[in-house]
Amino acid sequence: MSNEAWEGRRAFISANDAVSYAVRLCRPEVIAAYPITPQTSVVEKLSEFIAGGGMDCQFINVESEHSAMAAVMGAAMMGCRTFTASSSQGLMYMCEMLHYVSGSRFPVVMMNANRTLAAPWNIYGDHRDSLAMRDAGWLQVYVENAQEALDTVLQAYRVAEDAAVRTPAMVCLDGFVLTHTYEIVNIPGQREVDAFLPPYAPGENVLDLANPRSLCISVAPEWQTEFRCQQQAAMEAAKGAIARADGDFAAAFGRRWGGMVEEYRCEDADYVLLGMGSVMGTTRLVVDKLRAEGLKAGLMKIRFFRPFPREEIAALGRRVKGIGVIDRDVSFGNAGALYTEAKAALYSAGGASPHTVNFIAGLSGRDITKEHIETMYRKVMNAAAGGAEREIQFAGLRWEEW
Numbered sequence: 191m192s193n194e195a196w197e198g199r200r201a202f203i204s205a206n207d208a209v210s211y212a213v214r215l216c217r218p219e220v221i222a223a224y225p226i227t228p229q230t231s232v233v234e235k236l237s238e239f240i241a242g243g244g245m246d247c248q249f250i251n252v253e254s255e256h257s258a259m260a261a262v263m264g265a266a267m268m269g270c271r272t273f274t275a276s277s278s279q280g281l282m283y284m285c286e287m288l289h290y291v292s293g294s295r296f297p298v299v300m301m302n303a304n305r306t307l308a309a310p311w312n313i314y315g316d317h318r319d320s321l322a323m324r325d326a327g328w329l330q331v332y333v334e335n336a337q338e339a340l341d342t343v344l345q346a347y348r349v350a351e352d353a354a355v356r357t358p359a360m361v362c363l364d365g366f367v368l369t370h371t372y373e374i375v376n377i378p379g380q381r382e383v384d385a386f387l388p389p390y391a392p393g394e395n396v397l398d399l400a401n402p403r404s405l406c407i408s409v410a411p412e413w414q415t416e417f418r419c420q421q422q423a424a425m426e427a428a429k430g431a432i433a434r435a436d437g438d439f440a441a442a443f444g445r446r447w448g449g450m451v452e453e454y455r456c457e458d459a460d461y462v463l464l465g466m467g468s469v470m471g472t473t474r475l476v477v478d479k480l481r482a483e484g485l486k487a488g489l490m491k492i493r494f495f496r497p498f499p500r501e502e503i504a505a506l507g508r509r510v511k512g513i514g515v516i517d518r519d520v521s522f523g524n525a526g527a528l529y530t531e532a533k534a535a536l537y538s539a540g541g542a543s544p545h546t547v548n549f550i551a552g553l554s555g556r557d558i559t560k561e562h563i564e565t566m567y568r569k570v571m572n573a574a575a576g577g578a579e580r581e582i583q584f585a586g587l588r589w590e591e592w
Contacts, residue, residue, distance in 0.1 A: 191485055192318050193283055195327055198377065198378070198379035198382075198579050199376075199377055200375070200376055201372055201374070201377055202372055202373070202468065202564050203220040203239070203336065203372060203373070203374075203375050204230070204231070204336065204368075204369065204370055204371060204372050204374070204566055204590075205333075205335070205368040205371065206229070206231045206232045206303070206363070206369045206370065207231070207232075207233075207235060207336075207339040207360065207525075208231075208240070208336040208337070209232050209301050209339050209340065209343055209363070209377050210232050210235035210236050210337045210570070211340060211377050212339070212340040212341075212343035212344055213236060213243065213273050213290075213299075213301075213343060214231075214236065214239050214245055215344065215364055215378065215380060215383040216248075216271065216273075216299075216344060216383070216387060217245075217246075217264065217270045218247055218270070218272055218349050219246075219247055219248065219270040219271055219272070220247065220248045220250065220261070220265035220270045220272045220273075221233065221236055221237075221240075221247055221248070221249050221250070221256070221261060221272065221273045221274065222249075222251075222252050222259075222261035222262050222265075222272075222274055223258050223274050223275055223276070224252055224254055224255045224257070224258050224276070224280065225312050226244060226255070226276060226277045226278065226279070226280040226308045227277070227303075227305070228277060228303045228305060228313065228315070228365045228369040228580060229276055229277040229280070229301065229302070229303040229369070230524075231369075231370075232242070232275045232276075232303075233275055233282065234266050234300055235251075236249065236273075237249050239242060240397055244265060246522060247258070247267075249425055251444050253468040253552040254283060255276050255280040255281070255283040255284045256283050256284055256286065258274045258276070258284070258338070259274060259284045259288065259298075259300075259375055260287050261274075261286035261577050262274050262298050262300075263287060263291050263294070263296055263298065263406075264391075265293075265399050266291070266296035266297070266298055266392075266418055266506050267296070267396065267405055267406075268396065268397055268428075269390070269392040269397075270390070271347070271389075272298050272299070272352075273300070273301075273558075274300045274301075274374045275297070275300055275303070275392075275542070276300065276301075276302060277302060277303040277304070277305045277319065277365065278305035278306065278307060278308075278313075278365075278451050278485075278561075279307065279308060279317045279319075280302075280318045280459060281302055281320065281322075281323060282319065282320045283476075284362065288323060288326040288358075288389065289326055289327065290325030290416065291328075291358050292326060292328055292357060292358050292421065293327060293406075293417065293421070294405060294406045295356040295357065295397075295421075295424070296333075296356075296358060296395070297347070297350035297351045297355070297356055297357065297358055297359070297390075297424075298350075298358040298359075299346050299347050299350055299358065299359045300344065300358070300359075300361070301343070301360075301361050301362075302319065302320050302362045302363070302364065303315075303360070303363055303365045303369045304316065304317050304319060304362050304363060304364050304381045304467070304502070304518075304554070305319060306319070306553065306554045306568065307319055307364040311555045312555070313365070313366075314365060314366060314554050314555025315364045315366055315367055315369075315552075315554075315555050316518040316519055316521045316552055316553045316555065317332070317362070317466065317467070317517075317518040317519075317527075318519040318553075319361060320332075320362045320495075320528045321495070321519045321521075323360070324495065324496060324527060325562030326434075327357065327358075327421055327425075327579070328357070328358045328359065328360045328361055328496060329350060329355075329357055329358065329359040329360065329361070329425075329428060329494065329497070330359075330360050330362060330494065330495040330496040331346065331348065331359065331361055331362065331493055331495075332362045332466035332467045332481055332492070332493060332494075332495065332502045332517040333361065333362070333368070333467065333492050333493075334467060334468055334470050334471050334491065335368065335373060335468070335471060336368065336371070336372075336373040336375050336443070337373070337376065338447055339361065339363055339373050340375055340377070341378075341439065341445060341447060342493075344383060344386065344387060344439070344445065345366040345432075345435045345436065345439055345447075346359040346361050347359075347387055347390075347436075348387050348431075348439075349432055349435050351390055351391075351430070351491055352410065352431040353393065353425075353519075354424065354430075354431065354541075355424050355427055355431050356393075356395065356424060357421070357424050357425065357428060357461070359564055360422075362466075362467070364419075364467045364468040364518075366466045366555060367467075367553070367555070368467075368468050372431065375447075377441075377562045378443055380552045382442060385442065386438065386439065387442075402497065404519050407428075408566070409506055412501070413424045413539035420585075423565075425496065425497040426497060429438075429497050429499075430451055430452060430495050432497075433449045433550070436449040437449075444522060445555050446517070446546065447493065448491070448493060449493070449494075450492075450493060450494045450497075450499040450500045450502055451490055451491060451492055451494075451503075452470075452490070452491040452493060452494055453488065453489070453490050453506075453546040454474055454477060454488060454489045454490075454491070454565045455477055455478075455481060455487070455489070456488035456489070456490060456510075457488075457582070457592075458486055459486050459487060459488030459510055460485075460486040460487075460488055460489070460511045460574075461485070461486065461487050461510065461511060461512045461513075461514075461567055461571050461574065462487070462488045462489060462506060462510050462512075462518065462569050462570075463487075463488075463489050463490075463513075463515070463516060463566060463567065463570070464489070464490050464491075464492055464513060464514070464515045464527070464532055465489070465491065465504070465515070465516035465517075466491070466492045466494065466495065466518070466528060467518065468495075468514075469516055469518070469551075469552060469558050469563075470489060470491040472534070472560055472563060473489045473516075474489065474560065474561050476560050476563040476564050477489055478568055478569065479548040479560075479564070479585075480564065485567070485571070487567055488510075488588070490502070490503070490506055491557060492528060495527075495528070498531055498535070498574050499533075499535075500535040500538065503532050503535040503536060504535050504536060504538060504539035505541050506525065507535070507536040507540075507544050508539060510544050511544055511545065511571075511574040512544050512547075512570040512571060512573055512574035513532070513536070513544050513545070513547075513570065514546070514547045514566045514567065514569070514570040515529040515532050515546065515547070515548050515549065516549050516552075516558070516566070517529055517548060517549065517550050517552055517553065518538075518552040518553065518555075518564075519550075520553070521540050523574055525548045525550075525581075525582050526548050526582075529546070529548035529582075533546060533574045534589075540557075544574065545570070545573040545574040546547070546573075546581070546582075547566075547569055547570050547581060547583065548578055548581060548582045548583065549566050549569075549583050549584075549585045550582065550583065550584045550585065550586035551584075551586065552585075556586060557586075558585065558586075559586075562578055562586055564586050566585065569583070
C-alpha cells in the first residue's frame, strides 16, 4: 500500500494494526521479532509493509524472543531506530536481554500484548507478564484503546530517544480486549509525524569504526552503583519528557492523553478508582452513572507505571475520602503491584491517608463488568465510612473460601 493510500485518514482497524501503522510512521531501520499470540499480527503487518516497499527497513526473522531483543540491541548499538514486539512467555524469554538493553541505555521501543503467564496455560490477557518486568529498567505505558495505542507509540519513541532519558520503552496493550478489537482510528500523515519525531540521533552511545569504543561494558563493584544512579535519574527525567511529548503531540495532532496519568471527574471527587489499560473505558461509564445518582465518583488512569506517578497519586490522596485500585495481576504473598506502589505514594504524601481497597480483577481475560466496577466504588465508600472491608479482594471470585 502506498503512503498516500493510508496517510491522514480514518481507518477501521485493530489496536494491533494501529501499532503497526504507528511504527511505520516512526521509520525504524531494523525490526526483529518472533511470533506469539496475541502479538503476532503486529509484526506480520510490518513485514507486509516492508515486503511491499512501503517501509525502508530491515526485518530480521529470528529463532526466539531472546534473539529478537538481542538483534534490536545490536542494531541500536549501530545507531539504528528499532522495534520489536512480544507477549507473555515470550516476554519472559526476553528477560535477560531487557536488562542489557536498559543498562546500556538503548532507546528500543517494543509493544507487549499483555497476556497471562503459565501455569495454568492461557492465551488471554492480564498484566502479569509486563509487571513481572517492572524492575527491568524500561519505561512502561498502558493504553486504553486503539487510538491511544497508535499515538503512544509515536510518543514512546520521542520520550525514549530524549537525550536526558535514553531509556527503552514498552507500550502495553491488553491482549484480545484491545489487540484484536476493531475501532475507528485516525492515522496521521507522514510529514506531520516527521515534524514531531525527528531522526534518531544516538550521540556518543554508538559503535563507530572510525572511532572504536566499547559498549555494554563490564564494571567493578565500585562503579555499578553510579550506573544505576544514572538510570534512576533518567527515569525521573522521563517524567518531564513525557509531559513535553504529550503537550507537543496535542499541538500537532489535536489529541492529548494526559502524560503520566489521566484524571476523569476527579476535581471534586470523594471516591476514586485507579487502574491501567482497557478497563478504564468501562470505568468511565460507571463514573457517569454514579455521578447521575449523586455519588462523587472519579477515576485516575495510570498511563505510565514506569516511571511511577508518585506525585500525582499523592496529590489525589490529599483531596479524596477513599481510593480503590484495580489490579489485573497479583504479587503473590502481598497484593497487586499497582496497589502496593500506590499505597507507598499515598504514605509518602504525609498526613491522613484515604481509605484504600485493592481489587484483583480481570485475570486471564475474565470480564470486568460495569456491575463489578460499581460494586468496587460502593465498597470503597463503605470502607471510608468505617465499614468492614477486606484490604485485598478478588473481584468475581468463584472460590468461596477466600
